[in-house]
Amino acid sequence: MTARIGVITFPGSLDDRDAQRAVQVAGGEAVALWHGSHDLQGVDAVILPGGFSYGDYLRAGAIAALAPIMAEVKDAAAKGMPVLGICNGFQMLVEAHLLPGGLIRNAHQQFIRRDQKLTVENNDTAWTSEFSRGQEIIIPLKNADGGFIASADTLERLEGEGQVAFRYQGVNPNGSLNDIAGITNEHGNVVGLMPHPEHAIEPGFGPDTATAMRSGTDGVPFFTSAIAAITHIAA
Numbered sequence: 021m022t023a024r025i026g027v028i029t030f031p032g033s034l035d036d037r038d039a040q041r042a043v044q045v046a047g048g049e050a051v052a053l054w055h056g057s058h059d060l061q062g063v064d065a066v067i068l069p070g071g072f073s074y075g076d077y078l079r080a081g082a083i084a085a086l087a088p089i090m091a092e093v094k095d096a097a098a099k100g101m102p103v104l105g106i107c108n109g110f111q112m113l114v115e116a117h118l119l120p121g122g123l124i125r126n127a128h129q130q131f132i133r134r135d136q137k138l139t140v141e142n143n144d145t146a147w148t149s150e151f152s153r154g155q156e157i158i159i160p161l162k163n164a165d166g167g168f169i170a171s172a173d174t175l176e177r178l179e180g181e182g183q184v185a186f187r188y189q190g191v192n193p194n195g196s197l198n199d200i201a202g203i204t205n206e207h208g209n210v211v212g213l214m215p216h217p218e219h220a221i222e223p224g225f226g227p228d229t230a231t232a233m234r235s236g237t238d239g240v241p242f243f244t245s246a247i248a249a250i251t252h253i254a255a
Contacts, residue, residue, distance in 0.1 A: 023048040023250040025243075026063035028093075030055040030084045035070035035106065035218060042218040043067070046243035055087040064250040065102035065146070066093055068109025070162075070216055080123065080165040081111025090116055100253075102146035102246050103210045107163055110202070110212030119203055119212050120178065121170035126163070127195025135227035135236070136161040136215050137189040138201050142182050145208035146249040150241035157238035158227045159215035161193060166214040168196035168203075178203060186213050209249075217242040 025043045027050055029036045040050035051063050060066065073084035084090070090112070097103045097118055105113040113119040126132060135158050140151040151157070170178065175197060178184055186202035194214070202213025217239030220226040226236035 021251065023065065023247040024051050024061075024063045025049070025065045025067060025246060026051040026053040026060055027067045027069055028053040028055055028089055029069075030071070030073040030087060032073045032075055033069050033071035033108070035216065038216075038218040039067045039069045039106065042221045042239065042243050045221045046240060046247055048243065048247050053089060055084065055089050057089050058092055060089070060092050060096060064253075065104070065246050066096065068093075068103070068105040068112050069218070070107035070109060073108055073112070076108075076165065079111075079115065081108055081113075081115045084108070084112045085115035094118065097205075097210050100207065100209050102249055104147050104242065104246070105210075105212035106216055106218065107166075107214050110214055111165065113210065113212040118210050119205060120174050121168055121203065123165055123214070124167045124169055125165050126167055126193070131162070131164040132166070132193050133160070133162040134193060135159075136193060136201070138186045138215060139189045141184045141187050142204060142208075144182075145185060145204045145211050145245075147211040147242050147245050148185060149248060150245040156189060158220070158229065158236050159217055159238055160219040160227055161215045163194065163214055166194035166196065168200045168214075170197060181206060185211055186215070
């Protein structure tokens with residue numbers, strides 16, 4: 021079977037086409053979904069892409085979290101569907117209470133764009149199984165509201181139950197507590213992160229590596245992991 025992965029477009033999304041391209045490069049079928057619809061079109065997984073949904077008015081991701089299609093995303097996630105939130109999509113997931121914590125303005129109060137080193141902390145999720153635990157990867161980062169926050173009790177639970185999926189390495193670019201770059205829910209089907217794996221899928225267009233400029237493809241395993249999870253569920 022070919023995994024069908026939906027990518028939702030919201031007003032202000034700007035990385036939806038990139039996410040669709042990443043799904044295709046990984047071998048899946050990308051399905052364009054619309055924020056105002058209540059139809060997930062029978063997809064096997066969903067991606068909430070990066071951008072500035074509704075201009076980031078109110079709080080980043082807060083208005084998009086109330087979009088009609090998010091009711092279907094919540095129901096599907098509760099039934100185990102893989103859901104990935106990238107940057108603005110991560111912000112939507114926490115605003116929709118599909119992931120704990122919150123995301124606030126970067127500590128230095130400025131937009132940042134850099135090729136960011138990450139450590140894979142949890143490779144037992146629908147979106148990380150193709151990585152090795154402790155693996156170092158380079159994924160592009162671009163955000164203004166990327167500081168992850170949570171209560172002391174929530175942080176303790178995230179750390180104790182292995183729900184930290186990715187951690188910043190070398191530098192903390194936005195002041196996130198515990199250097200957290202991405203987290204997962206307790207079931208491992210919902211993952212959110214601030215860096216953009218869809219921008220590291222093809223040689224010539226990804227981050228710089230020690231091998232060559234723009235050669236990084238560390239984002240591919242996110243999408244092949246999801247396809248493998250979908251195939252396993254179908255089997």
